[in-house]
Amino acid sequence: MYEKIFDIVQSVDDFVWGWWMIILLLGTHLFMTVRTGFIQRKSITKGIPLSVSREDDADGEVSQFGALTTALASTIGTGNIIGVGTAIALGGPGAVLWCWLTGVFGIATKYAESLIAVKYRVKTADGRMQGGAMYALERGLNMKWLGMVFAVFAGFASFGIGCATQVNAIAEVCNENLGIEPWIIGVIVAVLTAFVIFGGIKSIANVCEKLVPFMAIFYVVGCLIILGINYDYIIPAIKTICRLAFTPGAAAGGLVGTGIRYAMQYGVARGLFSNESGMGSAPIAAAAAKTKNPVRQALVSSTGTFWDTVVVCLMTGLVLVSTIMKNPAINADQIADGGELTTLAFGQIPFFGPFILVVGIISFAYSTILGWAYYGERCVEYFSGKKGLIPYRVLYIAVSLIAPVLALDLVWKIADILNALMAIPNLIAVLLLSPVIVKETKKYINNLDAVDDTPVPVVKTGVGKEEGR
Secondary structure, three states, rough: OHHHHHHHHHHHHHHHHHHHHHHHHHHHHHHHHHHHHOOOHHHHHHHHHOOOOOOEEEEEEEOOHHHHHHHHHHHOOHHHHHHHHHHHHHHHOOOHHHHHHHHHHHHHHHHHHHHHHOOOOEEEEEOOOOOOHHHHHHHHOOOOHHHHHHHHHHHHHHHHHHHHHHHHHHHHHHHHHHHHOOHHHEEEEEHHHHHHHHHHHHHHHHHHHHHHHHHHHHHHHHHHHHHHEEEEEEHHHHHHHHOOOOOHHHHOHHHHHHOOOHHHHHHHHHHHHOOOOOOOOHHHHHHEHHHOOOHHHHHHHHHHHHHHHHHHHHHHHHHHHHHHHHHHOHHHHHHHHHHHHHHHHHOOOOHHHHHHHHHHHHHHHHHHHHHHHHHHHHHHHHHOOEEEEEEHHHHHHHHHHHHHHHOHHHHHHHHHHHHHHHHHHHHHHHOOOOHHHHHHHHHHOOOOOOOOOOOOOOOOOOOEEEEOO
């Protein structure tokens, strides 16, 4: 029965992640890169300094840094570690290049979707900011029905990409390295998650502001140490990644490239899973930020893709490929999934490797659980109102309890499908609102201190009608 279910899910996954989805996603990245005048330059030179500035007098719920770290909490997750390993296992080392390119050009899409999230955000009667693709579709394009579609897909996606895959990864790494039973991990994660998410966005942002910088710096330093150990295989690893991104072939350690199609498919899919550019998830957090104008926060939000994929995913890919090539004991051709591949690769580094893996996965995955809980809540509130929040939280916590016993391969496949389904309406919003994005960019990009004094509409509930209408 499981095999039949898996085969069905696999067929659906192959369809939604066919060439049409790759073209839509990468096409949007390239299109927005051109339309915004290669905004990646401004993202790095201006967005990074802005991300640590404070705007206490601006309208919003959390600081720019709080919104960024909440978004990074959901994006820097197991996709950066296990997800990259899965991409290499299924698509070969060449998938690393496509994952990286998805991140480079995805910065423009992350900028665009965050801009319209802030521009079309609303405020609830009790003072909470709400925004994201659903409000951009409703208020910017008068397509509320498509906003509902996005909210439903994103709400369901939160249980997969945001919860089940993350808890499953924590349980697996703790069981293999620490000998802790999976069900115990489920209980611990459920309790810790409940403690934070019932406090709302401010509680989540407070935790993420402290956890995200620590975990990112810790993991990057660890990767640099491993790359230092593997210094003689870094250049061969880069050559192998670039060569196998376009042609079939083999490399040391059982690494096999299956050609451009699978390298692109799994590299782009894991790139999207990792940085979420085009999915429309991170802009939900961006909409809550205190910011003077939409462009300012869009620049800050776009730096998330830079840190997540351009830096962290690339380093993970180099660590895995160089370590496998250097250590003959690892045969990638005989490894069933990305989690096993990643565990074996890091395990080749005495003492330090397993420690990096365990701490990295636990912190990355737990922060993702918190960030996606917020995304899911905002989507549920959009299509059901506040009455749906408590049931959603209870169900989210329940999923974290059972996730450790779920099959990881099936969970990843379902998460991939949901990612694609929620990305489609969001990409429609980005493309159709591109003239607005260009106009706002020209208006504020050279005057980032300018204040957008357009009143933020007040709504009675999360489902749409403005106060007094």
